[in-house]
C-alpha cells in the first residue's frame with residue numbers, strides 16, 4: 001500500500017467479463033492494477049488497446065493504460081508487487097455437470113511462488129459454499145503462511161450484470177473473510193472502490209449469497225418456462241399475465257420466460273450448490289426440477305417452430321434465427337440456449353441462417369454459419385423468423401413487416417402495431 005493513503009496495488013487474475021471491469025474500477029479509484037490472464041491473445045489485444053468485451057470500448061482501454069497504473073501480462077510474477085490478489089477465473093461445469101474448479105485451483109497454485117506475508121487473497125469466482133476454506137486455504141497455507149495470521153483470505157461474489165446500465169461501483173459488494181482480520185482487510189480494499197460493502201460472517205455465507213441470488217433467478221425463470229407450455233394449451237399470453245400480476249404493489253416479482261436459461265452463471269451456479277448438497281446426501285429438488293425444465297426448452301422451442309410452419313414440413317422450411325447470445329447486448333455465447341436449439345433444428349431437417357450483431361460466425365455440429373446482413377430482402381427469404389435474443393439495436397419493425405411468421409421467445413415485438421404474424425413462445 002502507498003504510505004498514508006488507502007491506495008492499493010492489486011493483482012487481478014482472469015481479465016474476462018468480471019476481471020476487466022473490476023480492474024477498471026480499481027484503476028479509476030486511484031489504485032494500481034496488475035492484470036494477469038493465461039490467455040495470451042487477450043493480453044495482446046489489451047496491449048494493442050483493443051477490447052474483447054462488448055461493454056468495453058477501445059478508448060476505455062487506452063484510458064486505463066494512460067494512467068500508468070494498469071499493467072497486463074501472462075506472468076504471475078506481478079503478484080509479488082501487490083498487497084491484494086483477486087481471482088476472477090471461470091468456474092464452469094464439466095461434461096458430467098459437476099463443478100470444475102480446475103481454473104481456480106490452477107490459478108491459486110500459480111500464485112504460490114509470489115505470495116508473501118501481509119497479502120490479502122480474495123476469490124470472486126462463483127462457487128459452492130466451502131470453496132475458500134476447504135480448497136484455497138490449504139493451497140495458501142502450503143507456503144508456510146498461516147491464514148488469519150500471515151496472510152488474509154476472503155470471498156467476495158461478483159454481481160456484475162454485463163450489458164446492463166448498472167455501474168459496478170453502485171452494486172453493493174458482499175465480503176466474508178476466514179477470520180475477522182481477513183474480513184476487515186477485504187472490507188477496507190473494497191470500500192476503497194465500491195459505494196457500499198456488505199460484511200457477512202464467513203466466506204461460506206458470501207459464497208452462499210451468490211448462489212442464492214442465481215438459484216432464485218434459475219428457479220423462477222424455469223417456472224415461467226414451464227408455464228409457457230400450459231399457457232399455450234390454454235391460449236393465454238403468459239407475458240400479458242406476468243405484466244398484469246406485476247401491477248400488484250407487493251408480494252410478486254416479475255420473471256420472464258425465454259428460450260432457456262443461458263450464460264455462465266444462472267444455469268451453472270445452482271448445479272454447484274446441488275453438487276454440494278449431494279455431497280452431504282441432501283436433495284435440492286427445486287434446482288433439479290429447474291435444470292430438467294431448462295434441458296427440455298430447446299426441444300419445446302423447435303417443436304413450436306415446426307408446428308407453426310405447418311402445412312410445410314420441417315424439411316421444406318427455412319428459419320431466420322435472430323440473436324444467438326445468451327442474453328441481449330452481450331457477445332457471450334456461453335451456455336446460450338440458441339446452440340441446442342440450432343442443433344435440434346438441424347436434427348429436425350430445418351434449414352436456418354442467423355443474424356446477431358455480436359457474433360460474426362459460429363459452428364453448429366461442424367457446419368459453419370456467418371451472420372446475415374439484416375435486410376428486408378433477406379428476411380423475406382425465410383418461412384419464419386425466430387427471435388431468440390432481443391438485442392437492443394435490431395429493427396423489430398423490419399422483422400415484423402417482412403416476415404411471414406415471427407416466433408418471439410422474448411416479447412421483443414411487444415410494441416409492434418401489426419401483430420397478426422407474431423406468435424409469442
Ligand SMILES: NC(=O)c1ccc[n+]([C@@H]2O[C@H](COP(=O)([O-])OP(=O)(O)OC[C@H]3O[C@@H](n4cnc5c(N)ncnc54)[C@H](O)[C@@H]3O)[C@@H](O)[C@H]2O)c1
Nearest residue numbers: 014015016017018037038039088089090091107125126158
Ligand atoms: N460473466 C458474468 O456475468 C459473471 C457475473 C458474476 C460472476 N461471474 C463469475 O465470475 C467468474 C469469472 O467469469 P467471467 O465471466 O469473467 O469469465 P471469463 O471467461 O470471461 O474470464 C475468465 C478469464 O480467466 C482467464 N483464466 C482462466 N484460467 C486462468 C489461469 N489459470 N490464470 C490466469 N487467467 C486464467 C481466462 O483466460 C479468462 O480471460 C466465474 O466464476 C463466473 O461464474 C460471472
